Amino acid sequence: MNAPTYNFAYLDEQTKRMIRRAILKAIAIPGYQVPFASREMPMPYGWGTGGVQVTAAILGPDDVLKVIDQGSDDTTNAISIRKFFGKTAGVATTTSTTDATVIQTRHRIPEASLHAGQVLVYQVPIPEPLRFLEPRETETRRMHALAEYGLMHVKLYEDIARFGHIATAYAYPVKVNARYVMDPSPTPKFDNPKLDNCAALQLFGAGREKRIYAIPPYTTVVSLDFEDHPFTRYRFNAPCALCGADNSYLDEIVTDDKGGRMFVCSDTDFCEQRQAAGHHGTESAAPHKEKAHV
Amino acid sequence: MSELSSLDNDQPLLVAEGLAKNYGRLPACRDVSFALYPGEVLAIVGESGSGKSTLLQLLSAQLAPSAGRVSYRMRDGVLRDLAELGEAERRFLFRTDWGFVHQDPAQGLRMGVSAGANVGERLMAVGWNHYGRIRDTASTWLDRVEIDVGRIDDAPKTYSGGMRQRLQIARNLVTEPRLVFMDEPTGGLDVSVQARLLDLMRNLVSELGLAAIVVTHDLAVARLLSHRVMVMKGGRVIETGLTDQVLDDPREPYTQLLVSSILPP
DSSP, rough: OOOOOOOOTTTTHHHHHHHHHHHHHHHHHHTTTEEEEOOOOOOTSSHHHHHHHHHHHHHHHTTTEEETTTTSSSSSHHHHHHHHHHTOOOOESOOOTTTOEEEEEEEEOSSEEEEEEHEEEEEEHEOTTOOOOOOOOHHHHHHHTTTOHHHHHHHHHHHHHHHHOOOOBBBBOOEEEEEEEEEOOSOBBBGGHHHTSSSEEEEEEETTEEEEEOOOOOOEEEOOOBBBBBOOOOOOOOOOTTOOOOOOOOEEESSSSSSEEEESSSSSSHHHHHTTTOOOOOOOOOOOOOOOOO | OOOHHHTTTTSEEEEEEEEEEEEETEEEEEEEEEEETTTTTEEEOOTTTTTTHHHHHHHHSOOOOSSEEEEEEOSSSSSGGGGOOOOOHHHHHHHHHHHEEEEHHHHOOOOSSSSHHHHHHHHHTOOOOHHHHHHHHHHHHHHTTOGGGGGSSOOEEEEEEEEHHHHHHHHHHHTTOSSEESSTTTOOOOOHHHHHHHHHHHHHHHHTEEEEEEESSSSHHHHHSSSEEEEETTTTEEEEHHHHHHHHHHOOOOHHHHHHOOOOO
16 A cells, blocks of 8 residues: 555645634634635636635545535535545545534535534635625725625615516525624525534635635524515425425536536435435436437 | 714814924924814814924824814713824724815825726715615715715716716715815815815805815915914914904904905905
8 A cells, every 4th residue: 555645634834723723713703704804716716716725624434424515525626525534534424414524515515404413515616705796805994894884785776676676596694693794605595594504614715805704603694685575485386307306405407508408416325215215207317328329 | 963963062162272293304293282173163274384283183183283282072971082092993083073175185085996886985984784775875975075876876087077076075075974084175176166166165064064274375265164264384383363354454564465365355
């Protein structure tokens, strides 16, 4: 056997200490963005460098890791990060939401409810919810410090004025523990209610922007809205074509160039579990035989 | 407005005592003292570099004075030193009880968001959470500043200079402030637009019983809007008095020069 080339979970111990300190501070102040000295990771920015660093800092040898990208366990990003930790930390990996102790995610919260002891790690591209309204970092920090969040409602106002309803469909701003306004990373707003009072610890890492923030277990998380335009979830009005689920978040898949499309669960683990339990939709998940071109 | 008139109007709203500001060795503003009463409009006139804008920034607590102090009578009737307010209190004052009209509307507006949101922002900042009511209030204010309500969803970057300035005024007045600071509010506008804007401001100021401090180099603005005038030169106030008195019968040679430099109509 070759001697291990990397420290456990790739990052050196000092870096992990630094990141853990940032995580502890983030947990102590729910929703507050803690700056940290983000490292270069062997992947490009935008591929989850923040999430990977948080995962590396909290991973132990006994952990079971699941990585999802847009709900799916089998996309390039999910597979490469899972393999990365399989190689550098030697931890067990899984695709099952309930079996995992650490779940790194991009853009989704799993459908299966999370349980106490689990940690959900989000990959965050832009942690600052006020960024597109107020470009100055000095000013946004001051606004957070003084809890001046009128501007966040300006964004929602603009949505209603333009589209007649709050058209923000992802990265929908939330207020954590009645104090900090937070960007839940680009998860669809369908997932927002799952942030509230969640049994699992939720950690958010933004590698390029060098910020870590957190929602401790069982914390109140409220989606911002207006009295006369309350927050609503959004979901395609269809059952999953593979497992028939009518309560899961769906992806729209274009199937041909004649307008054909199907809706399937974005959470592949959830969908497969249901199919294994005997649920099925209008389409079969079994691979089609290649049709010969006539 | 009733709660405002119930306040004792004999008490000053804003008091400046011995205000001074130095930029390094350069004294930009020296020993300025005055009191502003509720409903009173004070014009600060003088040429470029006379310290007008520095004084305005000192009065609105955007700059810390090198000496002296500014006190403001809060809504509870207590006169408080602005330097002793916390940052949160000062910022709250700035977006509720005060207005600040910039010369360049781009500084006072969010150019990329709609006019309605621009006017509504202050309301949302003080906790309004009902879209319909915010929008109604914004429409009312657009109407009051003579902007076509049909353009409520257009961004100010699509507005003309005069409309932008009127929108900025609406945005400031929506929380019914008691004191408005204006820095060259008609600068950069053509003469007919200026006249319309001045007319509008004069009406609003008298309707709402606003106190205002207007910095201008345009004596016509001072004459039309203000009750009192302060003439500044080299950082000092060299003459002060009722507007008609100062402009029709200037005492100081510099004021005489200033008044006589206006072309006769």
